[in-house]
Amino acid sequence: MAKVGKRLTGAYADIDRNRFYDLTVAVSTIKGKAKAKFDETVEVAINLGVDPRHADQMVRGVCELPHGTGKTVRVAVFAKADKAKEAEAAGADIVGAEDLMEKVMAGEMNFDRCIATPDMMGIVGRLGKILGPRGLMPNPKLGTVTMDVAGAVTAAKAGQVQFRVEKAGIVHAGVGKASFSEQALIENIRSFVDAIQKAKPTGAKGTYVQKVSLSSTMGPGLKVNISSIAG
Incomplete structure (x- = not known):
């Protein structure tokens, strides 16, 4: 059995794993326990009463976090002509068409979000087996297949979070950094x-939302009192 490090042992020292913490207390505790040498990500995990194997129980969408994620998001856009120029002007990191497809097929995927104009889906569709498993396939329902490429790029850069329920009925996301203020984290969590x-x-x-847990990258996990999230 692997030994538990002193740092993690200390982090759990005064944590009651059976307690459901009010959101404000949970956020304060998580921030206080984030002792890593880097700015830890604060993550929320939600257990849902759904079975994703059934199409009518799939949970997927996007969320605009009021204070962003604190993460630098690299955005790739499949577009041509004026739309390509719009994407570049909005701050897209990579813009292209057939040339970008070839790079992805060659394993060059230095981006976190992929956006495409509708006319590019014939090209992007050929990358389904590469982009799909990584959660990067553009999708109209997520606003990543759109003619408003500038708006989509801006939203992605501003901290828009995509979510999709996993097989076990859990959905999770990074909702900020430990360096964020408690209020900023609370507002992000409530929005998510x-x-x-x-x-x-x-x-x-x-019961749809069955359990909410909060943690940081290297810190302990806390169960959150769901009623306290409503504010």
Whole structure:
């Protein structure tokens, strides 16, 4: 059995794993326990009462975090002519068409978000087996297949978070950095949970949001009292 490091042991020293913490206390505790030498990401995980194997219980969407994620997002855009120029002007890191497709097929994927104009989907569709498993395939429902490439690039750069429920019924996302103020983290978390609530699928039965947990990259996880998230 692997030994637990002194840092992690200390982090859990005064944590009650059976307690459901109010959101404000949970955020304060998580920030206080983030002792790594880098700015840890604060992550939220939500257990949902859904079975993603059924199409009418799939949970997927986007959320605009009011204070961003604190992460630098590299954006690739498949576009031509004027739309390519718009994407570049909006701050896209990589813009192209067939040439970008060839780079992706060759394994060059130095980006975190992929956006495409509708007329480029014939090209992008050929990359489905590469982009799909990485969660990078442009999708109209997520606003990443659009003629408004400038708006999509701006949103991605500003801290828009995409989410998709996993097989076990869990959805998670980074909602900020440990260096954020407590209020900023609280507002981001509430916005994310609200987006999950609004994305409730028609096939969901019983209790939809079953459990919410909060943690930092290297810190302990805390269960959050769901009623305290509503504010």
